[in-house]
Amino acid sequence: MTSARPSEKATWHYSTAAARWYALGRYYAMFPRDFLHDAISHLTEPNDHVLDPFCGRGNAPFVATVLGRRALAIDINPIAWLFAAAKQQPAKAPARLLARLREVGHARRPADRRSNSRFETMAWAPQVRAFLKAARRELDWETSIVDRTLMAFIALHMQDKRDTGLSNTLSPTIAHSPTYAIKWWTHHGLLAPPDVDPVRMLENKITRRYRYGVPDQAPSRVLLGDARTELPQRRSSDARLLITSPPYCGVTDYWNDHWIRLWLLGHDLRKDWSKTAKYTNQENYRELITAVLRHSRKHLRDDATILIRSDQRRRTAEMCSQAITEVWPDRTLMQLPSSASHAGTSNGHGRGGTKSKEIDFLIPGSGATQWARERNFQPAPVTTA
Numbered sequence: 123m124t125s126a127r128p129s130e131k132a133t134w135h136y137s138t139a140a141a142r143w144y145a146l147g148r149y150y151a152m153f154p155r156d157f158l159h160d161a162i163s164h165l166t167e168p169n170d171h172v173l174d175p176f177c178g179r180g181n182a183p184f185v186a187t188v189l190g191r192r193a194l195a196i197d198i199n200p201i202a203w204l205f206a207a208a209k210q211q212p213a214k215a216p217a218r219l220l221a222r223l224r225e226v227g228h229a230r231r232p233a234d235r236r237s238n239s240r241f242e243t244m245a246w247a248p249q250v251r252a253f254l255k256a257a258r259r260e261l262d263w264e265t266s267i268v269d270r271t272l273m274a275f276i277a278l279h280m281q282d283k284r285d286t287g288l289s290n291t292l293s294p295t296i297a298h299s300p301t302y303a304i305k306w307w308t309h310h311g312l313l314a315p316p317d318v319d320p321v322r323m324l325e326n327k328i329t330r331r332y333r334y335g336v337p338d339q340a341p342s343r344v345l346l347g348d349a350r351t352e353l354p355q356r357r358s359s360d361a362r363l364l365i366t367s368p369p370y371c372g373v374t375d376y377w378n379d380h381w382i383r384l385w386l387l388g389h390d391l392r393k394d395w396s397k398t399a400k401y402t403n404q405e406n407y408r409e410l411i412t413a414v415l416r417h418s419r420k421h422l423r424d425d426a427t428i429l430i431r432s433d434q435r436r437r438t439a440e441m442c443s444q445a446i447t448e449v450w451p452d453r454t455l456m457q458l459p460s461s462a463s464h465a466g467t468s469n470g471h472g473r474g475g476t477k478s479k480e481i482d483f484l485i486p487g488s489g490a491t492q493w494a495r496e497r498n499f500q501p502a503p504v505t506t507a
């Protein structure tokens with residue numbers, strides 16, 4: 123790839139709309155921005171298509187479209203999709219969003235203040251609880267851009283530290299069990315939730331996010347659904363780059379770890395073990411990754427680059443490399459274990475304590491060999507199922 127590349131510093135300077143909107147949404151295993159900027163700007167050209175079939179909160183399609191690439195992205199989790207879709211196509215005019223916010227505030231009913239559990243009582247003050255219930259009832263987040271953007275703001279702030287969000291202290295990423303939360307609040311003397319005015323607080327948050335407007339982005343499609351069924355239904359996008367990070371095998375439960383915010387989107391306010399998405403069975407996990415990659419292949423040019431960030435732990439890394447080799451048996455697989463680690467989310471109500479390391483798998487497409495060499499990718503050892 124030879125054309126002039128947009129500098130990372132200028133694209134993501136803090137006083138750009140792109141930098142403000144990139145950060146919307148807290149989610150698992152989020153791609154770092156510099157990784158995405160580097161890969162997408164070097165491995166694709168403007169107007170090329172980029173594919174992310176496990177897009178999470180949508181960092182890859184966001185960076186791609188800010189850089190003038192088109193994106194096709196999918197996630198099966200409604201919370202991930204809410205953030206990804208909202209920042210891919212936010213409501214353009216903050217005035218409409220603020221008006222809708224006030225409408226939701228007015229739609230509160232006296233019965234909405236009522237608490238149905240100790241968790242609810244300790245998590246949100248009555249006026250916040252009522253607001254969340256009104257939002258849950260009123261907002262058409264699946265089809266309306268304004269409602270979806272507003273819902274993303276509410277989802278972001280309904281589960282946060284007590285001084286920055288709408289709730290008593292909760293981890294902003296993982297939703298712990300109600301029992302754990304109650305014990306934790308009690309132990310830390312946080313017996314009552316903060317009595318904040320949700321409309322005023324969100325007005326401030328929205329105004330700050332819109333300070334530099336909304337970013338200019340190339341067209342994209344961000345779909346809510348299973349990549350195994352969504353991809354075959356779409357016309358091939360002939361993408362030049364597949365960049366994705368599949369769920370990790372047996373590490374996090376993508377459904378139950380989001381049970382609080384999923385309630386906002388219409389589910390019950392409880393963990394639902396029938397919906398557990400932890401991918402503990404290695405064979406099923408490998409089948410999932412293989413199937414998604416197989417369907418992805420039809421959306422890629424023959425000389426596309428495939429870049430997959432995985433967990434370094436053996437059961438995930440091996441299953442991923444086997445799946446990649448099965449789908450692209452004739453192409454060269456390389457790997458680069460990352461020395462960086464990101465904070466885990468499993469402990470406490472802060473940012474979490476455990477750390478995990480990542481590994482990047484790469485099949486270099488046309489123009490990517492030099493890029494791979496410069497970053498020290500090495501041939502991956504052969505693994506067989």
Ligand SMILES: C[S@@+](CC[C@H](N)C(=O)[O-])C[C@H]1O[C@@H](n2cnc3c(N)ncnc32)[C@H](O)[C@@H]1O
Nearest residue numbers: 151152153176178179181197198199348349369
């Ligand atoms: C490691 S996360 C991706 C995080 C993402 N890179 C980011 O920056 O936010 C993996 C995602 O795969 C999604 N996922 C799992 N199974 C899926 C499927 N069959 N189809 C689409 N998405 C799926 C999960 O919901 C989860 O959001």
